[in-house]
Amino acid sequence: MNYFPDEVIEHVFDYVVSHSDRNSLSLVCKSWYRIERFTRQRVFIGNCYSISPERLVERFPDLKSLTLKGKPHFADFSLVPHGWGGFVYPWIEALAKNKVGLEELRLKRMVVSDESLELLSRSFMNFKSLVLVSCEGFTTDGLAAVAANCRSLRELDLQENEVEDHKGQWLSCFPENCTSLVSLNFACLKGEINIGALERLVARSPNLKSLRLNRSVPVDALQRILMRAPQLMDLGIGSFFHDLNSDAYAKLKTTILKCTSITSLSGFLEIMDCIGDKGLGVVASTCKDLQELRVFPSAPFGNQGAVTEKGLVAISMGCRKLHSLLYFCHQMTNAALITVAKNCPNFIRFRLCILDATKPDPDTMQPLDEGFGAIVQSCKRLRRLSLSGQLTDQVFLYIGMYAEQLEMLSIAFAGESDKGMLYVLNGCKKLRKLEIRDCPFGDTALLTNIGKYETMRSLWMSSCEVTVGACKTLAKKMPSLNVEIFGEGEQADCYVEDGQRVEKMYLYRTVAGKREDAPEYVWTL
């Protein structure tokens, strides 16, 4: 197979960058597997329990960048009890022990302790980039360690983490000779920061391109900081502005306009649904290039009629480039969804959340099967879909039939029978993550197509009709899966009878076997 020396093949492999392509390379033959593994620099692990840290280090000794994801997505909505898992420490420990030259670590929904941050900061001399998304378990002390010890740090990006603020001076811990910062985002920190230290840090960071501050930075300080960083491209302000007529705001506006390279701003406009359908109409008529939109509920059950299907239709007519949408609303109609499907066939992500989860089309009192059916039929590139509203098995028939590129599906309070879930499992060839809550899917749905789960990353089912016995059967037949069941933080041994309904089940494919760090209330079958 090899007509070229290894060095030539390595050189060619340098151009192959995407994870899936590199995975494919490694499957061609033994010698390509060998060459690929020694040249692999970036590894993405979508489920931290699918493989052990030791195995990772063994296979890819030259690793520079690691991305890890921990808890299931529904952990975001308080459905996963505390202490479930997703600890990063063993990974950092394994990488450090094996002297991997780690330069970048990207974590999502993981538990990150100060101890792990300290170990990280001391173990990798060339460490450049730390990105933490929706993580928890650390304090500003851990950040201080990273600031103090990572001499070549370029990026510190904290997105929506739960960070305990110890009112220390973590920002002051960046040494005076640290001038390498390119991106700094601490918007999620709740506490005060040393403004002087921030200003000095910005002043000595000529490469700083992205800066996202938290709410403790007042307008005048922001203005001074901006004066020192005219090269900024991305700016996130911390405070929300109530008074757009103030002098402070005017001054800030002028300063921002002077930063000619700024291409993106955040923190000024978080769209909450008090903007209303009318407001969305304005967005639709002015933001012609809008590609991503998120509309959140301002008051979950008040504010009747704030945002409805009308706003969505307006957006679909005005923003033809829209490809990612997260839309909370009070109601939706089939007609509106059909119109949206026609106007925006380019959706990649379509997440609709009707606050009253089982609400039908208010005009026709019909379920929303036809509307979502139109979406999956028209949007041939759809990769992520979240459903809500009154839905029967029919919508799943449509999804199974048409959603050929679908990778992630989120279902809540929908469906009528096992058939619904089976349409999806049998149909969606590219399905990777399926998460279901409060649906009437039971043992037949779980057990009819068990081979499918090996082709997927994970399946979550909570408050459905699945029983302990069925989970046991599944675990026995599929040793390549971890099948975890747990309740509301109760002991695992409360599940005694096979006929008992399972409150929460999370299964995922793995080569690591049963995990050692599961809390007492998790029962891995």
Place this chain on the structure above:
Amino acid sequence: MVFDETELRLGLPGNIIGAAGKVTEVVVARKRGFSETESETDQTTTVDLKLNLSSKEGTADPVEKNKEKTLLLSDSGVKPPAKAQVVGWPPVRSFRKNMFAAQKSNKGLEESEKKSNTNPISFVKVSMDGAPYLRKVDLKMYKSYPELSDALAKMFNLFTNGIKDFMKESKVMDLLNSSDYVPTYEDKDGDWMLVGDVPWE
């Protein structure tokens, strides 16, 4: 304005109100009107009243209707979500909820600070078990407890004879024939309030 501690609850003898869990249930029951209240407490009741004296013309709450439909059809034991009762719904990260709450409370604080300088309002929400809507009473109007008690009695005079009177068809027909629909609104706590108790200003 937070009047939770001063909220008055009038209940039938034997009703237990007060434990945090129960209160939510009572709130939900109240919102559903008579027919559902009856079926929850007394299994042998056969009268399906659907009185809804406070219904808004033409805009029968589709949420309520939908709940009824789902309740009837569902035999799989899967409960439709009751308002404000479901864990993790709507699916908004608590991180984001807190962010918005903080923003809103900042705004709210500004507004209420403006108001408190003008009119010190002393309205108290009054609820009566089984009543289809609540009332608001301005405590400043009354100089003594007996006065307040009389006023409350008058306010709720439709209901002072207890739910049982509604079982008498004649009384029901009187009500249906005499009173028109009364306007009500849903306040921030999710309670239905009679329009007019709180002055327009």
